[in-house]
Amino acid sequence: MAGLIPKSFIHDLLDRADIVEVVDSRVPLKKAGKNHQACCPFHNEKTPSFTVSADKQFYHCFGCGEHGNAIDFLINYDGLSFPDAVEELAAMLGLEVPREASENPQKDAQKRQQAESDYEVMQQATRFFQHQLKHHARAGEVIDYLKGRGLNGETVKQFQIGYAPSEWDALKQTFARNPQTTQQLLDLKLLNRSDNGRVYDFFRDRVMFPIHDRRGRVIGFGGRILEGDGPKYLNSPETRVFHKGSELYGFYQVRQAHRQPDVIVIVEGYMDVVALAQHGINYAVASLGTATTTEQLQRLFRTTHQVVCCYDGDRAGRDAAWRALENALPLLKDGLDLRFLFLPEGEDPDSIVQAEGAKGFEARLQQAQPFTEYFFEHLQQGIDVKGDAGRSQLLQRAKPLIERIASDFYRDTLMERLAEKLRREKSQLQTHFQRPQQSRYQPEQIQMTPMRRAIALLVQFPQLGQQLPLNAELKRLGMPGIEVFLTLHQQTHEQAFTTAQLLETWRESAHYKHLQKLASWQHAMDEETAQQELNDIIVFLIDKYVEQRADELLEKEKSQELSKAERKEYQLLIQHLRQKKT
Known part of the structure; x- marks a missing residue:
């Protein structure tokens, strides 16, 4: 933006x-x-x-x-x-983010307008497909098809399901009003261009499933064929608003239904997600025509502690499951649970929930296989672990995968099971494995000088800045950090801040990371003690400035005569220093 x-x-x-x-x-x-x-x-x-x-x-x-x-x-x-x-x-918080003009406001405005226009076009296309579902000549057939799949009007409306007409240029005729809009529709993959230059609708004669981002904006589509030749599902290619490796169909609806879902089920098809939601299982998502990616799994594990991968039991489904497991290994921390449910060949979540209902499908979910079991089930395929050659092969297959797991618990569990299968002690296998390089955090030992203490206290207790008078003359103090301290004091004296707000004003500064560290400085001071400490440090800084100024005047006197005002200033400075010593 x-x-x-x-x-x-x-x-x-x-x-x-x-x-x-x-x-x-x-x-x-x-x-x-x-x-x-x-x-x-x-x-x-x-x-x-x-x-x-x-x-x-x-x-x-x-x-x-x-x-x-x-x-x-x-x-x-x-x-x-x-x-x-x-x-x-x-x-x-329900707020709109305003924008300022930058050095190139015209270019920025164009980018902003382009993004807004892209999302609006995708929304218009969604409404177009929804309209066609009600008013196209084939609308009755399509509605009968959806009813035959067990969907009611409420579910169709919730997921904004529509219909892409069978005509070659229905969407083009509606929206491609000039060369600019035609190009935009081509860029968003709502239109396609043939080798001979002919422009036509990308989706034709398909049930349309809009794909939403986490904010609910339509960013792409999946289209299911009704009849005839062609792929069963046709997905939007990558565009400037749609990146399928990071998005999940149905994720927006899951977050609308659940603040923190206990479990999320990954299925293969759009219709699976919708059919499950129709039966009250509103915690399913689908990867978008690809194997579930690390980025998609990371999003899921940040939303829930348990993910169940539900795939068809055929070869393609099991291959997809294994790729998902491989992508999940670096993400599996203690407390996260990854499971696998394989349905009978020829069945999918849609057909199972239609036949067995929500209770039947959820009963199957309860029987989902822990990833630790599926891990060895897959690796042992084609291996005879009764012989040394087979055991050696199993070790060779398992080793690089186990080494990728960050969780101590899961790594130890897999090591124990591997040892059992190899008829070895776990300790005998340890020499074959490298433990993951987990960086141990060592808090940086910052020498807390008086200046750093003063800065840290202002950052942690910004309200103190309003209670202490400003000392503008300190800007001439030749001590590292004085400019940062005085700027912080000026900020907090003039305006109320929380620590978070104060740090945010320094985000673009070279001092930002250092200030963040000082914000985390541990001490046992309450606000009253912190105020006294800060006051004492300011007195210390003033004394240091008095010493510095007196030395400057004394040094100047060696080369030239001081003015009357300077001599008076010097006497006052010396008097101040003598009083401090008594």
Whole structure:
């Protein structure tokens, strides 16, 4: 999105947002004194070391060192860019994000208008397909088809299901009014161009399933054929608004239905998701015509602790399941649960739920295979583990996969089962395996000089800035950090800040990361003690400035005569220093 976001808006956004609610919407928190705690979502741990402060509107992990405000959390947890994190936080609060003009406002405006126009065109196409489902000459046949699949009008409306007409240019005739709109429709893959230059509708005679992003905007389509030749499903190719490796069909609807779902089921087809929702199983998503990617799995594991991959029992389904397992291995932390459910050949979730109902399908989910079982079931295919050659082959297959797992529990579990199958002791296998390189966080030992203490206290207790007078003359003090301290004091003296808001004003500064570390400095001071400490440091800085100024005048006197005003100033400075010593 083009155009800078006004700093004043970011300040107000952080003022309205509660970091406890933001974090708790993704990671369940527990009250711990004044703060809230959880096991850190950014590294694998068993004892909570992730702390969220409502007073400071700041989070910090003592295990891995991650820290920041609500925007930082969304950047790190949801994998968003800074502008997208601001957009996400604003959307959570029901706010629109304003934009400032930049150095090239015309180009920025064009980009912004292009993005807005793209999403609007995708929404118009959705409404077009919905309209055709009601009014096209074949509408009755298509509706009968959907009813035959067990769908009612409410479900069709919820998922915005429509119909792409069988004509070659129905959508083109409706929307391609000029060369510019035609090109936009081509870019968004709503139209296609043949080798001889003919332009025609990309989707024809198909039931249309709009794909939504996490904000509910339509970004692509999946089309299911009704009859005739062609692929069963046709998906939107990659476009500037649609990246299928990072999106999941039905994910938006799942999040609308559940704040924190206990489980999410991955299925293969759009109709599977819709049919399950029709029967009240509204926690299913589908990967978009590809194997479930690491990015998709990461999003799911950030939403729920249990993911069940439900695939057809045929070769293609089992291949897709294994690719999903391989992609999940680096993500499996302690507390996360990955399971696999293989349906009888020729069946899919749609047919099972139609035949057995929601209870029958959910009973099957309860019998889903833990990934630790499926892991060896797959690896042992074609291997005779009764002989040494087969055992050696199993070790060779399992070793690189087990080494990719971050979870101590799952890695140890797989090692134990592998040892059983190889008829070895677990300790005998340890020499064959490399443990994953987990970086141990060592808090940087910062020497807390008086200046750093003063800066840290202002960052952690911004309200103190309004209670202490400004000392503009200190800007001439030749001490590292004085400019940062005086700027912070000026900011906090003139305006009320939380720690999060204050740090946000320094995000583009070279001092930002250092200030974040000082915001996490541990001490046992309450606000009253911190105020006295800060006051004492300011007195110390004033004394240092007095010494510096006296030395400057004394040095000047060696080369030239001081003015009358300078001599008087020097006498006052010396008098001040003598009084300090008595």
